[in-house]
């Protein structure tokens with residue numbers, strides 16, 4: 001965003017429901033994050049709600065392909081064109097996903113992703129990537145990440161130290177070869193969950209739309225009695241997680257944004273109902289079936 005000249009006085013539209021980092025990135029530039037509720041169908045930036053927030057200070061729309069499911073990029077890209085805004089994708093959870101044959105991270109003007117160890121393509125420590133087709137923006141980033149130094153001992157701007165560690169780069173080059181295989185395997189796991197649980201009224205899925213090929217970072221469901229189900233599964237040694245129990249606008253650090261939760265009914269719903277089921281390359285079919293059996297058992301048992 002700094003490469004685009006975003007700073008104080010500018011507004012960036014971000015989903016109200018995302019990992020905290022999407023919003024803190026906007027704040028680091030001095031710009032104002034404007035939170036838009038997510039859609040009922042896409043679970044990320046809702047194009048209608050996004051359009052309603054555009055004004056003369058808006059500079060960027062930041063879709064976040066949460067869970068590895070691409071946002072509604074056709075509509076969001078049209079909005080960006082219509083209002084002369086830039087798209088900046090946060091594809092930290094969606095390396096390997098596609099929208100309308102375009103890889104996540106190739107649609108926006110300039111985009112950011114993460115190699116944090118648990119991500120689809122994770123390093124063995126921290127790392128990340130910026131993608132752009134614009135040579136000037138790429139050059140800005142190369143210089144900025146190296147203290148603002150284009151040549152040894154010459155500093156043309158005030159930058160930061162944000163180089164990718166060489167060892168991490170080497171690990172990533174090896175892991176990159178397996179990415180497709182791992183994602184295919186995760187997709188098979190997701191399809192098995194869909195098949196096994198589809199009859200359950202109490203469980204709803206996050207279904208990618210027809211133009212999307214997801215890259216399941218996690219496998220989320222939306223379920224009734226979420227916390228009780230999580231406890232039940234935990235007793236059986238089935239670990240689940242919640243992404244995320246406290247949405248950004250409820251975080252102490254962001255209270256100054258003055259965003260009341262009533263503005264984000266869909267985000268509230270996901271925060272109270274989302275549960276992430278086990279998904280990782282190597283998860284055996286009989287294990288998936290066992291997990292599903294237990295979930296079905298939970299909802300069919302007499303009320304606890």
Ligand SMILES: *Cc1c(COP(=O)(O)O)cnc(C)c1O
Pocket residue numbers: 018019021022064090092093113114115116126127128
């Ligand atoms: C992980 C994540 C980030 C941050 O990545 P870091 O490598 O920790 O900086 C940003 N956005 C989303 C949606 C993420 O999941």
